Amino acid sequence: MIISSLLAAEGLAQLGCSLGAGIAVIGAGLGIGKIGSSAMDAIARQPEASGKIQTNMILTSAFVEGCALFAIVACAFLI
Template identity: 65%
Template sequence: MTITGIAAIGAGLAAIAAGIGIGKIGSSAMEAMARQPEMHGKIQSSALILAAFVEAVALFGVVASLI
């Protein structure tokens, strides 16, 4: 296996991990909103910020694996 193949595997793992992380954030946010509907705005904004952080880490992982 060449270094390009290993980099592709690393980039793929970073993308899969980001998808799992965002799925968990969304699932937890939906459950929290169902339990406390009055906190909808705070939960939604927190979930969006956390999703942005997960995406940033995933992008860093993809770039690092391709370098």
């Protein structure tokens, strides 16, 4: 009885960690999509500033990816 409830709790913990990692990836995808969309709008409005906009876009995308990767690794360690 006790062992089966411990195994069920462990399964629920793994499910929660997997859902957390999935939500982190979805959030990162949405964030990078928004960054790209905004950068393209900005470049269309001021083409002469495209170099600075592109540099900032890549840097911000890297930060978003880093946060998502950190969340995935944290979830993996909890499993």
